[in-house]
Amino acid sequence: MIHSRNRRLRVNESIRSLVRENILTTDDFVMPIFVMEGENQQEAIPSMPGIFRRSIDLTVKECKELFSLGVKSVNLYMKVSEHLKDNTGKESWNKDGLMQQTIKAIKDAVPGMIVMPDVALDPYSIYGHDGIIENGKIVNDATNDALARMSVSHAEAGADIVAPSDMMDGRVLAIREALEESGFTDVGILSYSAKYASSFYGPFRSALDSAPKDNMDIPKDKKTYQMDFHNSREALNEVFKDIDEGADIIMIKPGLPYLDIVSKVREAIDLPIAVYNVSGEYAMVKAAAQNGWLDNDKTIIESLTCFKRAGADLIFTYFAKEAAMILNK
Numbered sequence: 001m002i003h004s005r006n007r008r009l010r011v012n013e014s015i016r017s018l019v020r021e022n023i024l025t026t027d028d029f030v031m032p033i034f035v036m037e038g039e040n041q042q043e044a045i046p047s048m049p050g051i052f053r054r055s056i057d058l059t060v061k062e063c064k065e066l067f068s069l070g071v072k073s074v075n076l077y078m079k080v081s082e083h084l085k086d087n088t089g090k091e092s093w094n095k096d097g098l099m100q101q102t103i104k105a106i107k108d109a110v111p112g113m114i115v116m117p118d119v120a121l122d123p124y125s126i127y128g129h130d131g132i133i134e135n136g137k138i139v140n141d142a143t144n145d146a147l148a149r150m151s152v153s154h155a156e157a158g159a160d161i162v163a164p165s166d167m168m169d170g171r172v173l174a175i176r177e178a179l180e181e182s183g184f185t186d187v188g189i190l191s192y193s194a195k196y197a198s199s200f201y202g203p204f205r206s207a208l209d210s211a212p213k214d215n216m217d218i219p220k221d222k223k224t225y226q227m228d229f230h231n232s233r234e235a236l237n238e239v240f241k242d243i244d245e246g247a248d249i250i251m252i253k254p255g256l257p258y259l260d261i262v263s264k265v266r267e268a269i270d271l272p273i274a275v276y277n278v279s280g281e282y283a284m285v286k287a288a289a290q291n292g293w294l295d296n297d298k299t300i301i302e303s304l305t306c307f308k309r310a311g312a313d314l315i316f317t318y319f320a321k322e323a324a325m326i327l328n329k
């Protein structure tokens with residue numbers, strides 16, 4: 001005779017919800033947003049159905065909507081005009097640049113919104129790389145100086161947290177020191193600590209036109225700085241270094257194929273962990289849902305809840321708005 005019946009705690013929704021271990025709420029979400037020049041402009045991104053590049057005015061409108069749905073944080077990416085790109089990425093610290101104007105406009109209109117600008121050179125680089133190139137190589141320390149300048153200019157514009165996604169060595173320390181020296185002691189750093197060289201970033205790179213350029217003299221992928229997807233111990237090494245250098249929140253990216261890394265890092269550290277449900281993961285769910293092969297709403301909620309089960313505290317996801325609408329129903 002069996003006494004122990006696990007199905008007892010699954011007989012109806014009331015008992016299931018009583019013993020539930022992880023709950024997804026809109027508090028967990030960070031919405032990545034693509035911004036472009038212009039006024040009253042919006043362009044669809046073909047490989048990311050439902051996601052748009054918007055001019056600043058429409059971005060502000062979107063932020064108001066997000067905030068009223070309970071999404072209280074946005075992560076910002078700029079589509080930079082070709083003529084502003086160079087090898088140094090100097091447009092990224094222009095105090096009147098698109099990013100700086102966007103940060104100001106959002107903080108003015110929705111002061112409670114946590115604004116997290118992306119810190120990396122790729123949208124500003126003629127080569128589509130996250131670092132400055134010299135003699136065909138990505139140079140680490142000169143890139144860190146650029147990232148530190150960029151971060152201070154984001155802080156001056158009103159950013160709450162800067163989010164370096166570049167994977168240079170020592171950049172968290174360079175950014176922390178520059179922020180402290182400029183008096184921005186309350187501006188946090190969310191570091192993309194374990195960011196893998198991944199083909200799941202494809203739709204994002206087409207959204208910003210930021211893919212590494214096919215030029216014989218430069219690396220055609222990001223494997224000299226982003227991590228090798230065959231590795232997991234290396235992720236802990238990256239995370240510990242970033243914590244030592246002053247990171248407030250650490251990020252693991254991509255998300256769904258990397259839940260083992262989230263779980264491993266969760267066991268090892270007590271800092272908040274962010275995970276990035278990247279553009280390719282979004283595209284996969286949307287493509288299947290549009291074909292009627294997956295249930296859109298249920299698949300979104302399940303995927304996002306799995307991030308929490310793995311140990312993430314914050315979830316960067318293009319589904320943030322849609323998931324908030326589903327959860328608020």
Ligand code: PBG
Nearest residue numbers: 120122165200201204278279280
């Ligand atoms: C670039 C950056 C990338 C993403 C965020 N910041 C792409 C890359 O590293 O090439 C990817 C996000 C996504 O795919 O949703 N610094």
